[in-house]
Amino acid sequence: MHPTATLKLYYVLQIADNALITAQRLSEWCGHGPILEQDIALTNTALDHIGTARSLYHHAADLYNALTSEEQEAAFTSPALTNAFAQKGKLEEDDVAYLRDAWDFRNVLLAEQPNSDWAYTIIRSFFIDTFNYYFYQALQNSNDEALAAVAEKSLKEVTYHLKWSSEWVIRLGDGTDESHARIQKALDERWAYTGELFLSSAADQAMLEAGTGVDLAAIKNQWQYHITSIIQEATLKLPEGTWMQQGGKTGTHTEHLGYILAEMQYLQRAYPGMEW
Amino acid sequence: MLSLFNKQLYGNYGEKELAGGESNLQNEWPLWEVFIRSKAGLDHKHAGSLHAADAQMAIENARDVYTRRNEGISIWVVESKHIHASDPAEGEELFDPANDKVYRHPTFYDIPDGISHM
Numbered sequence: 001m002h003p004t005a006t007l008k009l010y011y012v013l014q015i016a017d018n019a020l021i022t023a024q025r026l027s028e029w030c031g032h033g034p035i036l037e038q039d040i041a042l043t044n045t046a047l048d049h050i051g052t053a054r055s056l057y058h059h060a061a062d063l064y065n066a067l068t069s070e071e072q073e074a075a076f077t078s079p080a081l082t083n084a085f086a087q088k089g090k091l092e093e094d095d096v097a098y099l100r101d102a103w104d105f106r107n108v109l110l111a112e113q114p115n116s117d118w119a120y121t122i123i124r125s126f127f128i129d130t131f132n133y134y135f136y137q138a139l140q141n142s143n144d145e146a147l148a149a150v151a152e153k154s155l156k157e158v159t160y161h162l163k164w165s166s167e168w169v170i171r172l173g174d175g176t177d178e179s180h181a182r183i184q185k186a187l188d189e190r191w192a193y194t195g196e197l198f199l200s201s202a203a204d205q206a207m208l209e210a211g212t213g214v215d216l217a218a219i220k221n222q223w224q225y226h227i228t229s230i231i232q233e234a235t236l237k238l239p240e241g242t243w244m245q246q247g248g249k250t251g252t253h254t255e256h257l258g259y260i261l262a263e264m265q266y267l268q269r270a271y272p273g274m275e276w
Numbered sequence: 277m278l279s280l281f282n283k284q285l286y287g288n289y290g291e292k293e294l295a296g297g298e299s300n301l302q303n304e305w306p307l308w309e310v311f312i313r314s315k316a317g318l319d320h321k322h323a324g325s326l327h328a329a330d331a332q333m334a335i336e337n338a339r340d341v342y343t344r345r346n347e348g349i350s351i352w353v354v355e356s357k358h359i360h361a362s363d364p365a366e367g368e369e370l371f372d373p374a375n376d377k378v379y380r381h382p383t384f385y386d387i388p389d390g391i392s393h394m
Contacts, residue, residue, distance in 0.1 A: 037337035
């Protein structure tokens with residue numbers, strides 16, 4: 001069991017990694033969107049998430065630097081990160097983003113699932129945006145000032161993201177036979193990744209008790225209510241499966257994350273400290 | 277025969293639109309004109325055009341395409357086919373006659389000293 005200070009670091013990383021990996025996935029659409037206007041909409045959203053991730057990684061680096069040396073040693077096992085820390089004596093936001101390996105990432109598995117096609121991308125965003133909307137609303141009450149400030153700023157962006165993805169679910173579901181079938185298929189296949197959003201990790205539990213974190217059980221009902229009402233309006237059927245994937249929050253990822261990191265981290269790994 | 281009443285629509289000059297604003301490509305979303313108000317008190321100004329499936333999407337696309345650098349506080353959209361336009365071919369008879377009517381500008385008055393902002 002990790003000490004509370006380490007769990008707080010992990011908690012911030014859970015939120016930050018969700019934002020960064022979601023951003024990385026959405027930005028894959030840049031230049032490939034089905035229509036120019038939606039291409040720009042998606043990259044705008046990706047940049048919103050990157051902004052959130054940056055603030056949180058900055059905070060995470062501060063939290064790490066304030067740990068005791070035993071806690072620092074136990075927190076991460078990514079060689080590049082521990083080497084950078086040994087050299088500089090501290091971590092910065094870019095180190096946290098670019099020098100951790102997959103097992104030190106704490107995003108939910110849903111975020112790293114492939115774009116596949118427009119329907120799969122929309123469904124993933126719809127699940128995540130709905131979660132973020134209620135999560136950031138609650139996080140505004142965190143006793144951690146940095147987290148509360150990030151939540152307040154991100155909430156405006158997230159409100160737009162949610163509107164955008166909810167409308168797309170309705171458009172596709174209540175659209176043509178083809179679009180209806182495709183979004184229903186995406187909904188069915190990605191459903192098993194939604195349970196982890198509300199699965200309480202050791203970090204979730206500790207931060208809820210400390211007054212820093214969000215009560216996931218409480219926002220689960222809100223999430224389900226919004227998801228269900230949009231799904232109904234979209235004339236879609238909510239999947240009945242109850243078996244859920246898990247692992248991301250504790251560093252056990254699907255194969256996809258490794259490929260995302262390979263592309264995202266390549267430059268900093270090959271040319272450490274490179275700027276452009 | 278002289279065609280005196282030649283109805284023109286703005287969309288006639290778009291690359292994909294036919295007369296009347298109907299798209300000639302079945303799967304293309306309609307074209308919309310976007311007007312942005314940059315701050316309170318100013319007029320909405322034409323910012324450009326975009327494609328969208330309906331008005332709601334047009335406003336959101338306009339938000340993403342034309343206001344992401346803090347350009348606006350209000351958006352109007354109108355489907356391009358609803359904008360009636362003058363015919364470029366009629367430019368001579370419409371606009372050239374005004375060329376030599378310099379007296380229509382109020383520039384022939386003596387303005388008393390002490391009047392500013394004129």
